[in-house]
Amino acid sequence: MALAEIFRQAAAAVKRASTMVITAGAGMGVDSGLPDFRGDQGFWRAYPLYEPLGISFISAANPDHFERDPAFGWGFYGHRTNLYRTTIPHAGFGILLDWIARFQLDHFVVTSNVDGQFQKGGFAADHILEVHGSIHFLQCTLPCSPAIWENREAIPVDPANMRAQKIPACINCGGVARPNILMFGDSSWLNDRTAQQSKRFDNFLHRSRKPLVVVELGAGTAIPTIRNLSELLGNGNKATVIRINPREPQITPPRIALTTGALSGLLQIDSALTIQ
Numbered sequence: 001m002a003l004a005e006i007f008r009q010a011a012a013a014v015k016r017a018s019t020m021v022i023t024a025g026a027g028m029g030v031d032s033g034l035p036d037f038r039g040d041q042g043f044w045r046a047y048p049l050y051e052p053l054g055i056s057f058i059s060a061a062n063p064d065h066f067e068r069d070p071a072f073g074w075g076f077y078g079h080r081t082n083l084y085r086t087t088i089p090h091a092g093f094g095i096l097l098d099w100i101a102r103f104q105l106d107h108f109v110v111t112s113n114v115d116g117q118f119q120k121g122g123f124a125a126d127h128i129l130e131v132h133g134s135i136h137f138l139q140c141t142l143p144c145s146p147a148i149w150e151n152r153e154a155i156p157v158d159p160a161n162m163r164a165q166k167i168p169a170c171i172n173c174g175g176v177a178r179p180n181i182l183m184f185g186d187s188s189w190l191n192d193r194t195a196q197q198s199k200r201f202d203n204f205l206h207r208s209r210k211p212l213v214v215v216e217l218g219a220g221t222a223i224p225t226i227r228n229l230s231e232l233l234g235n236g237n238k239a240t241v242i243r244i245n246p247r248e249p250q251i252t253p254p255r256i257a258l259t260t261g262a263l264s265g266l267l268q269i270d271s272a273l274t275i276q
């Protein structure tokens with residue numbers, strides 16, 4: 001099928017929908033200039049200082065650092081916090097909001113990204129499920145209590161050694177705080193905030209009007225949580241699933257696969273909507 005025809009089909013699915021679920025993985029941030037940590041080489045391109053130390057993304061994203069060497073742990077997460085705080089979400093976020101307004105779509109975002117870019121891009125916080133938590137929230141490393149609070153701290157990081165020059169403290173015990181993110185090999189992540197978001201999403205699905213369209217953006221196969229959810233909604237909720245992915249677009253027909261980046265895919269669907 002010609003590519004233009006596939007974009008027309010995607011546009012038609014958006015236009016006739018009453019409800020849109022946006023599912024997103026790391027590829028959604030790439031067009032805003034964010035690294036997606038694809039493989040060790042991808043990680044070391046973003047964080048070259050870790051290559052000679054032999055530190056991969058999986059070993060950097062480990063909660064043990066906050067106990068053993070908080071300045072190292074916060075070096076990586078402080079750098080990312082600062083990066084996400086200063087990043088401007090790309091135009092694709094605005095295109096999605098425009099469709100929501102134009103076609104009066106009930107909507108919800110489910111993202112594996114911890115970067116807070118959907119909130120920053122203008123989506124309401126109570127319409128977002130962050131399945132792996134958010135870097136913009138903190139919890140105690142122990143944890144000493146179930147408290148989860150917003151990270152309002154400045155965390156300067158020395159770029160010469162990637163060590164944090166200030167360590168956020170727990171609001172209860174004064175010990176080391178950590179990001180409220182599910183890391184690798186993580187048994188102390190407090191999932192209460194994500195569980196509340198998940199409950200809101202379940203309620204949303206329960207009352208959602210048909211037809212439902214799922215727009216999946218940049219969700220990879222390495223950790224397939226987001227892809228599995230999109231397919232589940234396609235099967236259980238009879239949603240039309242539009243998978244936008246430049247490298248791994250595979251999905252069973254009649255679902256729609258668009259082999260392109262997130263922003264490019266959204267722009268082309270948007271053009272097809274204008275023509276219709």
Ligand SMILES: [Zn+2]
Nearest residue numbers: 140144170173
């Ligand atoms: Zn504490």
